[in-house]
Amino acid sequence: MNDIGIFFALAGGILSFFSPCVFPLLPAYITHLTGGKIEDSKLLVNRTTLYLRSIGFIIGFSIIFVALGASASFIGQILSEYRVLIMQIAGLLIIIFGLQMAGLLKFKVLMKEKRIQSEQKSKNIFSSILLGMAFATGWSPCVGLALSSILLLASSSDTLSQGVFLLGAYSLGMAIPFLIISIVISYSLKTIRTINKYLAKLAVVNGMIMVGLGFLVLSGQMQKISAWLSAFSLFDL
Template sequence: MLTPDMILDATLLPAMLIALVAGLLSFLSPCVLPIVPPYLAYMGGVSVTELEETRDARRRVLLAAGFFVLGLSTVFLLLGIAFSAMGRALLAYQDWFLWIAGFTIMVFGAHFIGVFRIGFLDREARIEAGDQGGSAFGAYLLGLAFAFGWTPCLGPILGAILGLAAQEADLGRGATLLAIYALGLGLPFLAVAAFFPRLKGAMGFLKRHMARIERISGLLLWTVGLMMITGQFSDFSFWLLETFPFLATLG
């Protein structure tokens, strides 16, 4: 028999799945994927050719990529805590907040699908971290700069996850969602650093299908916004527990 506590715990599960997929789609976005090899090479203090041909260079780049992911995760965790705190403060107005947040996310989704274009979302805002290539601390700084400055390209997808974190209105649960998002965005960086020669073909394929990836991102955003407006997360969570009872033990 399902209890209210079980349903409440399960509401985090679909949000975590969405956060993971959102992180992966952020990595595949047109302003991230194309710059991954030169960015990684710069962080490791090597050339792209060395990254492709030298195993020792890939080890150096993998270490730098780890600190880079740690830097961007730091920012995302802080954002998760901040938005969860905001959600708690606005708990009395949560229905209005969720409707506004959901509607905004649906607008972003329509932009990516191609229903219409929003000018400022087609521009990138980058923060340079100076000449920090080749050091772990420099890679960490670049991770911080990436998380803060790679907007508005990451903004719409990240905004959807921050909206979910605010909906949770719990610091731990909000931080968990942003940690999962950082995982989805960060793991591909580590994979490319470790296996760049093997992944060159796959990355080339993804670059050729950027438009389709962008539409998938838009569909995800539009769906998340609609679920926030209609309260479908609770229904989806109930369905998850009914279909997969073992999930009740994860809460």
């Protein structure tokens, strides 16, 4: 499952970052993280502070995500004799989550939102790590669906390390655009406004990718494709 699973996890992380209920809040999170302020359509902040605190924030949410991936994979290993059933249930749930993300389903239970608010601003890289951990544990619903899909994939993985790699890839998918956009908005907020126009379409893309992942897991094709890719790589060597 490694190759194609990691691709889906990375794509899920990138598209989760651009979800309609997270991306518009980015300027507020960055100002809270760095202590900067919005003025003249840009974020006024010391760029060294911005880089260090952004990296700390990324480390924080990555710790939570990877820990969740390890836990999901560990539970899957315990229930290894039911692996086929777990994969089928996981595939079905991923399809449902994907349809919900795309707006084709409207289950209220999947739209509930839980956020952990931190009133104290970040003062150094260590508090930025804690803020990132709090941010991850209080994730918004649309990202929660994508994250849950990757966790379900991790629960059906063959080894514990695969679950860790999957959530590591998801974290990387979140981290790269977060760092880039954090730097961009220190020059101008126009990029935020431009991307905001396309968030609904990106949510549909995110949902359809998850639906595709769900069908691959449900049908057992995920393992076949991964095995084929592994054999192809060995043949090239």
